[in-house]
Amino acid sequence: MFSVLLAALLAGSPTATVPFPQPTSSVAAADWLTPFEKGNGNTTATYQECIDYYQRLDTRYAEVTMRRAGTTDSGRPLHEVVISADGQNDPVGTRAAKRQVVLIQNGIHPGEPEGIDASMMLARDLVREPALRPLLDHLTVVIIPIYNVDGALNRNxxxxxxxxxxxSFGFRGNARNLDLNRDYVKQDSRNAQSFADLFQKWQPEVFVDTHTSNGADYQYTMTLIATQKDKLHPALSAYLTGRLLPSLYQGMEQRQWPLTPYVDFEGRTPDARGLQGFLETPRYSSGYAALFNTIGFITETHMLKAYRPRVKATYDFLYLLLQQLHLSAEELGKARAEANRQTAAQQTFPLVWQLDTTRAETLQFRGYEGRTKASEVSGLPRLYYDQKAPYTKPVKYFNTFRPAVQVQAPQAYVLPQAWGEVAERLRRGGVQLRRLSRDTTLTAEVYYLGDFATVPRPYEGHYLHSRLQVRQEQQKQRFYRGDYVVSLDQPHRRFAIETLEPQATDSFFAWGFFDSVLQQKEHFSDYVFEDVAADLLRRDPKLRQQLEERKKADPAFAKSASAQLEFVYRHSPYCEPSHLRYPVVRWQGGALNTTGD
Incomplete structure (x- = not known):
């Protein structure tokens, strides 16, 4: 349904514009204009101007509450702004009032500030404009004015x-030069730690992260990333694709802001091979939100359009989103409840996803012809987009993803207390931990880590691992009083699984939290172990047979004395069992003796 409507919308021409909301009182309007509105259309609020403006709203309007929500790597606080019809600013009271929560995050990349300015105007209009106030009947809006406070202070x-x-604008990196839109799982920054606490406090139904795009040139002022439909729970995916997205595309078209999915493509230009759906894994904001059955949107206004229309398009999108959520609040609530209910009983969980290149929709894409001309720098051919040659043409859109690796959920994981930084991140993800009340030996499912790929240079402060192969076996292992038990009989089981299963794309193993098990701590001296190995082979005919079979199968191995000695060592009791053994075990054996965390 959505693809048909989307194709029709993208094929058509914009209809009449719906006026951009403006304050009604001329006296009040001047008093409540934002820094963006007071400027020339090409300026954005500074960090202090933004915070001061929300503080004024908080002081003047009972419906607005601004408060600290944690800290950031800059030392400045992370703020939350809560807007509700009756001033209710507590999550428990909000749920009791049967209101759904929309969390809007701005300035994760402060050089992409449209959402900062648009949200300031939206917050004001929600409490000042009679036409907008009904949107708060069923919704509470929570705004993070500027997430990357650090980068916003680094203005250039x-x-x-x-x-x-x-x-002028802020800088992409935060005070530790981290891209915060890669930090949601690893949480190296205090910004991400504070966000996780805030997210779990509110557990929003819908999350929006505002951005500006890079990449190709085309006619659209805004493109959109929605939570990838195959990764989202089916109940929420049906609501997203069947109800919410068609309404948003239609509404933006009516406001002369035609939308297209985020322009991610392979090849020279978007029309060469078509567009690909963006697979936002949990390192990204919307991928993180999806682990908790929250629908996510990332707005991407186009970098080459003027700043004023980019801000207005962002405002209109946020307004339309609130309008559609207001109209379909009951439907969304039921879909979210069903998703939570089914996730609690789900047994098979995908860990890695792969694009299905055999399935594609067709979109009517509004682009510009890609041409070449001689570079004034090198004299060689260079690409440029000819804005005098616009086109609307059908392009393929590949947006079906299939699970490439799946896992059956265990009853629980057991995490040794030595890995406290992992336990901290699980807690911030809302995962309930318990602790063993006494020392015990468990026979559990253990992973041994095989081949994997590692990036050659640091990525966001880590040497990221991928394409991990594992070997699983039942093994007795000693655990101690205080070690963590992560039962999966709890609401946030998907987050626990996708972070603790080492093969998952953004697992804690992938981000290097368990790298010390990859290094062997003991070995042998050749001249000493030669005699030990010979004795082992005499006493173990089966090991001798394995060695001989390996020599027959591998001529290079047969010619290498050191390789054969290493083979015997690896198959001997002298080889340390903890080397390459993943320290988190999967438990299937019933209740354990535990205490509260």
Missing amino acids: STSRANQNGPE
């Missing part, structure tokens, strides 16, 4: 070399 006019305004 040059770090976004490909972007058309504003005149």
